[in-house]
Amino acid sequence: MVPPLVLDIDGTLTTPTGRLDPRVFELLPEWDAPVVFATGKAFPYPVALASFLGRRERVIAENGGVVYVDGKTTIVGDPDAAWAVVEAFRERGGDLGWGDGDTANRWRETEVAVSIDADEALLREVAAAAGDVEVVDTGYAYHVKSPDVSKGRGLKRAAETLGIDAVDFVAVGDSENDVSTFEVVGESYAVANADAAARSAADVVVESAHMDGTVEVLAALRDRSA
Template identity: 60%
Template sequence: MVPPLVADIDGTLTRPDKSIDLRVLDPIRTWEAPVVIATGKAFPYPVALCEFLGIEIAVIAENGGVVFLEAADEVAYNGDPEGAAAVAAEYREAGHELGWGAVDPVNRWRETEVAVSRDQPLEPLVEIAERHGLAVVDTGYAYHVKSPAVDKSRGLEAVAGLLGHEPSEFAAVGDSENDAELFERAGRSFAVANADGAARAAADTVTDGSFADGFLEALERLHPSA
């Protein structure tokens, strides 16, 4: 049996320069079970990826803050967007920036959390977030200010039910601490070789390959004829 799949984007489907590795496209398109894209990116990004892949839109965005399954025709929101906005405002008042420029495409369409560039100071961000009852997660690509009650594993529980599966039926592939809870909830889990310590510790298997090479290696282990 080919298991349903839940896959991260950055660091997992990509090259080191953050561009999508084109070798992953056809294996995802032809996977013989549902595929869910789970990411820290804002909601439009995984939706667009599903559109361009030509697969059913099934996404966990913003680290679990947004869950959408096309067939269900309903978006589920979780988290504390007002709290995240308050943290961002206080962070700016303290003399810091989110770090993405005036247009801020990283947060422009973000609905449940705030992302801060990793070249900005982390310690004051964590202190401010804690005062507001929020957490900061370092994905290796940004610092995400989010509700501690929200993560990808809870997103998987929601989308799996809509797809008629148990979370434990899924195989998960990722690279970051925001995938650790997902790995603990999925039935099988793979951290690609470039994954951080939290993801590697939570995963059942750490691949030999990094980035998209590791993702393709995980698919081969799950379904050798794929």
């Protein structure tokens, strides 16, 4: 039997240009074990991905701030503290960097995402002064969130709901926010484009990048279970 999976999305299931790789629709619908999508994106994004894949909606969103498994929702974190930091950041001349629409935060429930092009030093300075939030760099955004929120804690909640031990999962990811997931699963892989934190925490760093690396991992898992 193939193992259950916990998969990051950006940088892991995407092309180098950030598009969802079409091989997701070839490989994941028929994976014969639970698949949990764990992402820094807002709640609707991984739910939509699971739905379009025809899989049950089992997701960890907002870096662990929202966990949704088979109709059960768990929301953790303090969005008010995150927004207070962001407002202080703005008062000192900072800009979230998303423009007028800001779809990055429109449906976000537990944290605030700031563009990777924003003033990182100022954002971190304001967050440090507040003391009750942290800033996580996912490579795609700076996430202002409660320090007790993480994908790893989210996976533990998801696994409990599913009746599966977290150590039975295999994780694939590429970023600092995947480190906590790597720490609680039994087997973890960083794709070749992963940042230093993810590479250091993973059991294995695969040779290929982005979805090519994930395909490499899934093929090896299938071969091993055959």
